[in-house]
Amino acid sequence: MAAEIGTGMVAIAAGLAIGLTGLASGLAERDVGAAAVGAITEDATLFGKTMVLMVLPETIVIFGLVVAILMIFVM
Amino acid sequence: MLLPESMSRVVIVGSKTQMDEAIDAVYSIGSVHLVDHIGGSDEGFDIGAPLEHSSKASERLLKVRAAGKELGVNVAKMAYNPEPKPAKKVRAKIKGSEVEALEKKVFGIIDERNAVQQRAAALAADLDVLRRLSSFDVPLEHYSGYRSLTVFVGTVREDPTKALGAVGITDVLFDMPKKAARGTVLAFVPNEGAEAASATLAKHGYTEMAYPELTGTPAEAVPGLSDDLAKAEARIEELNLELAKLSEEYATTIAAFDEELSIMVEKGETPLRIAVSDYSFVMDGWIPTAEVDAVSAALDARFDGTVHMEVQEERGRKLEESEKAEKRFRDPPTKADNGALGKHFEYPTSLVSTPKYQEIDPSTIIGIFLPFFFGLMVGDLGYAIPFIILGAYGLKVAKSQEFQAIASVLFFGGIWAAIFGFFFFAEMLGMHFVGAATETSTTWEALLGVTLPEWFTGMFPSLDGGGHVGISKLHDAVFMLKLSVYIGIVHLAVSYFLGFVNILRQHGFAHAMHEKGGWLFSLFGISFLCYGLSLALFGPEIVLTDMAIRTIAIGAVLIAIGVAVCWKVEKSHAIMGLLSVMGNILSYTRLAAIGMSKAGMALAFNYMSILMLGPNGIVGAVAGFAVFVVGHMMIWVLAIISAGLHGLRLQYVEMMAKFFAGDGVKYDPLAIKRVHTEVLETEV
Amino acid sequence: MFGRFGKKKGNYAYTVARVKAKKSHLFKDDAYSKMLLMSLPEISRFISESGYSEEITELTGKFEGIDLIEHATYRNMAGYFKGILDVSTGELHDMLAAVLQRWDVWNLKVILRGKSFGIDPDSVREDLVPAGELALQELEKMIALETVGEVIDAYCKLTETVIPPEIMDAYKTDGVLTDIEDFLDKEYYRRLLESIDPSSKPTRLLQDYIRNEIDVVNLETLLKLKVEGVVGEQAMRFVIPNGKEIDRKTAERIAAAATVEEAMGAMSKLSFYGDIKDALADTGSLTELVSVLKKVHISQARTFSHLHPLSIIPIIDFMIHKEIEVNNIRTVARGLASGLDRDVIKDLLVVV
Known part of the structure; x- marks a missing residue:
């Protein structure tokens, strides 16, 4: 029983790790994304550059993913 | 290979009286990338004034465009013309003031229409009042x-x-x-x-x-007025018809005028970009080294030595050489020199930036990896076949650069998807070929009620000794994640290596080691370290086996070397950057994740259509078939977006950031591109 | 962070990114040296291929030469400003709309001057910038009116402005527009500052910036008046209240000084004192001083926009540069049309 609760807790924690970092990435990408769309509207050749900038905050969620994987496989 | 074409800087000099003809010659040669003269940089020289005819041509060009706009003729959108008009005739027409005549005609009608429209509006207002008072x-x-x-x-x-x-x-x-x-x-x-x-x-x-x-009385006045209004409206209709007729009649003529006049103006305003003194002119420019002799010969043949071209230098790839040069000659233009594959992928590169003259053009590398990643993420024979067909069709039909690029991704990516889908995943439309049906999923064998022969099933890999035949995206998730990470390490290693080559070429070995070589060590160090750590940690309990200790040690040593080599240039970033290298590696797990998400969706649609709806009589079969078709169409369309964009992102962010600086100058030679007009040989 | 949800804060990131992209397409300095060598049709074509295409193509049928350029440039500028206003939302939109009302004042001044000097309507039209609240049709109606009084009445009705009767009476007796124009300027700044709710950082920035602008405008007025010999109370009448650094007291001290040199003492505490002192020491000319003041103000916009990329200031910075571009094109075109020497025209251009 205790072990099952423990597994459940790990799953919840992993979910939180992904979910919250995802939220954070989203918030950070919001303004960058809006700016990127604005820039592309004026000058379509900026697509590549803005895309590179836009995905930078994604690192946050990637580390969330790492933590979640570690939790599930290690604990 | 992979580098842009080698460029030579030349000057073309001649007497001012020949400037007009020299410009014409340079345009017809079509390979001189002009460098704008900057006023005041040379004693006695200044930028030239436009040629005489350019003013009149500008005026006419504006008129043609204004008339074209009123007629709804959009020359920019008429990219292809099956029947170009002879340039000589077009010029004759322009000279005969046909542009002015056309403009007058069009605006005559427009003015009348405006007047009638105004009158109609006034009449309508009066009528409204009269009806109220009637x-x-x-x-x-x-x-x-x-x-x-x-x-x-x-x-x-x-x-x-x-x-x-x-x-x-x-x-x-x-x-x-x-x-x-x-x-x-x-x-x-x-x-x-x-x-x-x-x-x-x-x-x-x-x-x-x-x-x-x-x-x-108002009531008496109404009929007369509404009669007038009807007449006015009829007249407007008539005029609109007339405009539509003109539009049809003159669309190609307007395009031809526009093109011919644009060429005149461009040539006429070229002196604004070159140096002119009282008696002579000097054009500075870049020519691909391979074409220097041909250009020189062409000029000699036309001017018999009175307009002379001289090669100033052949620019090497060392940055020092460029930094020494005068500011406007610092950056030679980049003329891509890619093989058959790379040519198709120049567009994705151009979306980021034009490569510098001194650096590797990433197009070929993108051409190798982008379809590969796309194929791995799609990984299904059923989706691959329409991709290949669509891509092949696109390559044949598409004229614009972007559609060519998209078509090549679909075509080459489709081929990779077919290879992965058949030999690796052994699945089609989300169902494996081989195996027995379960409660939630089915296979082609079970669905068609056949047993596939041994030689056929023997082609596919299996991770659990024959339990699943073909790699399952969902079942073998851990394997897929590992595979993605390894692919990522290879991709990143290639990127760092290209970065190394770039710096080696631009600055020499020591710089290259400090800037990129160290990172290559760190990349492998982190890979070993993480592998060792996962060996030790990812078990039921933490065990430090010999193997784990050894890999961790190798990793640590490699990282130490990497940091030490980088330190001179990167300082503390050599350590901080390790985290982002790890982030980069893990970023490749999207290769598995997107495959998984598609497999999951396919599983769900297959379950709904085949197992849930299918067995329920005719109605069920029809509904099931509808769900099957719509569902897989949806997945297929999403595949273009998710696999395509994520594949591209891995090239842009993870790879190109490691070696690509960009901000090069695009090679843009003075040349005439005719679409709506053509120069007939008899005219020369 | 979460406070940003729900409230209509405006799409700063989007709008500013668009504006910055637009700014990068403005003419560089060497474009003007090329324009100087061109003929008027060539200039029209040249600008029509760099952002002015719509207006030039549309107006080619009606005007040519200098008239075409003049009509097209201001209309294009108004179109740009309106376009930015259209894509902005929330608080940003409101602030922009308030800032753009300066063009209502501008247009009214143009029409009033046209009326009182009897300039023909077409020449009035080419100086209109319909970027404010009043659309072109409303301005057209105002042009069609007979007298200055009617124009002012129409304007007051449309913009809900009330001009104090004593100012109108003064105009009726002496027929000079200065007092009315002065009142309109003050009214614009009063309304603008009133419309800004300084509760958030972006709005406070705008407030600061506008108050800085008031300082620059005031200083310019006071110094110009001083050269004309107007000092003290007489000059204070034209001072716009609510400046940032120049409060009433400082303004009075500057106004009271008999010469420009004396006034410098009163200005010693201002942040831009250094810049203008050098300018005065170098040339001693008022025009030079005023142009330095303007440059200081423009560079303030630039600094502000780098410090606060997500605010209205980058947009104002763009508007300033667009206006400079348009005025430069007009200067070149007018200069060439009236046969001025190229070097003379070059000196008239504003380069930032």
Whole structure:
């Protein structure tokens, strides 16, 4: 029983790790994304550059993913 | 290979009297990338004034475009013309003032239309007023011209008759049709009562109405006016038709005028970009080294040595060379020199930036990896086949660069998807070929009720000794994640290596080691370290086996070397950057994740259509089939977006950031591109 | 952070990114040296291929030469400003709309001058910038009116402005527009500052910036008046209240000084004192001083926009540069049309 609760807790924690970092990435990408769309509207050749900038905050969620994987496989 | 073409800097010099013809010659040679002269940089030289004909050509060009706009002819959108007009004839027409004639014709009609439209609007307004007044039987000439009476004509919110009666005004006519928002009032008020009437009317929301100065009752006047209106409207219709006819008749002529005049203007304004003194002109420019002799010969043949070209330098790839040069000659233009594969992928590179003259053009690398990643993420024979067909069709039909690029991703990516889908995942439309059906999923074998022969099933890999035949995206998730990470490490290693080559070429070995070599060590160090750590940690309990200790040690040593080598350039970032290298590696797990998400969706649609709806008679079969088709179409379309964009992102962010600087100058030689006109050989 | 949800804060990131992209397409300095060598049709074509295409193509049928350029440039500028206003939302939109009302004042001044000097309507039209609240049709109606009084009445009705009767009376007796124009300027700044609710950082920035602008405008007025010999109370009448650094007291001290040099003492505490002192020491000319003041103000916009990329200031910075570009094109075109020497025209251009 205790072990099952423990597994459940790990799953919840992993979910939180992904979910919250995802939220954070989203918030950070919001303004960058809006700016990127604005820039592309004026000058379509900026697509590549803005895309590179836009995905930078994604690192946050990637580390969330790492933590979640570690939790599930290690604990 | 992989580098842009080698460039040589040249000057073309001649006497000023020949400038006009020299410009013409340079345009017809079509390989000189002109470097703008900057006023005041050379004693005695300044930028030249436009050639004489350019002013008139500019004026005509504006006229053609204005007329074209009014006719709805959009030359920019007419990218192809099956029947170009002979340039000589077009020039003759332009000289014969046909542009002016066309403009006059078009604007004559436009002006008349505007006038008639205005008249029609006025008539419509008058008619509206007359209709409102038509219930009053008072001739219009009686509305005005009194000395002792003030006449109020207008609209009100509600009936003011009573209120006006209360202030002693009785000559009031009021009408309010049912459902109308406002009523009409006509009141004849003695001058002394005008103020009171005005105040009372204001309380009822009175607005004055301008009425047409006609004779007879409003009702009598209506037919005449509506007749006029109908005539005006017919005339507008006629004029519109005339414009449409002109538009059809002159569309190609306008395009030809536009093109010919644009060429005249461009040539005519070229002196603004070159150095001119009192007696001579000097053009600075870049020519691909391979074409220098041909250009020189062409100039000699035409001018017999009076216009002379001289090679100043052949620019190498060392950055030092460029930094020494005068500012406007610092950056030679980049002319891509890619093989058959790379050519198709120049567009994705251009979306980021133009490569520098001194660096590797990433197009070929993108051409190798992008379809590969795309194929791995799609990984299904069923989706691959339409991709290949669509891609092949696109490559054949598409003319623009972006559609060519998209078509090549679909085509080559489709081939990779077919290879992965068949030999690796052994699945089609989300179902494996081999195996037995389970409660939630089915296979082609089970669905068709056949047993596939041994030689066929033997082609596919299996991770659990024959339990699943073919790699399952969902079942073998851990394996897929590991595979993605390894692919990532290879991809990143290639990127760092290319970065190393770039710096090696631009600055030499020591720089290259400090800037990129160290990172290559760190990348492998982190890979070993993480592998060792996962060996030790990812078990039921933490065990430090010999193997784990050894890999961790190798990793640590490699990282230490990497950091030490990088330190000189990167300082503390050499350590901080390790985290982002790890982030980069893990970023490749999207390769597995997107495959998984697609497999999951396919599983769900297959379950719904085949296992849930399918067995329920005819209706069930039909509904099941509909779900099957729509569902897989959806996945297929999503595959373009998710696999395509994520594949591209891995190239842009993870790979190109490691070696690509960009901000090069695009090679843009003076040349004439004709679409709507053509120079016939007989004209020369 | 979460406070940003729900409230209409405006799409700063989007709008500013668009504006910055637009700014990068403005003419560089060497474009003007090329324009100087061109003929008027060539200039029209040249600008029509760099952002002015719509207006030039549309107006080619009606005008040519200098008239075409003049009509097209201001209309284009108004179109740009309106376009930015259209894509902005929330608080940003409101602030921009308030800032753009300066063009209502500008247009009214143009029409009034046209009326009182009897300039023909077409020449009035080419100086209109319909970027404010009043659309072109409303301005057209105002041009069609007969007298200055009617124009002012129409304007007051449309913009809900009330001009104090004593100013109107003064105009009726002497027929000079200065007082009315002065009142309109003050009214614009009063309304603008009133419309800014300084509760958030972006709005406070705008407030600061506008108050800085008031300082620059005031200083310019006071110094110009001083050269004309107007000092003290007489000059104070034209001072716009609510400046940032120049409060009433400082303004009075500057106004009271008999010469420009004396006034410098009163200005010693201002943040831009250094810049203008050098300018005065170098040339001693008022025009030079005024142009330095303007440059200081423009560079303030630039610094502000780098410090606060997500605010209205980058947009104002763009508007300033667009206006400079348009005025430069007009200067070149007018200069060439009236046969001025190229070097003379070059000196008239504003380079930032």
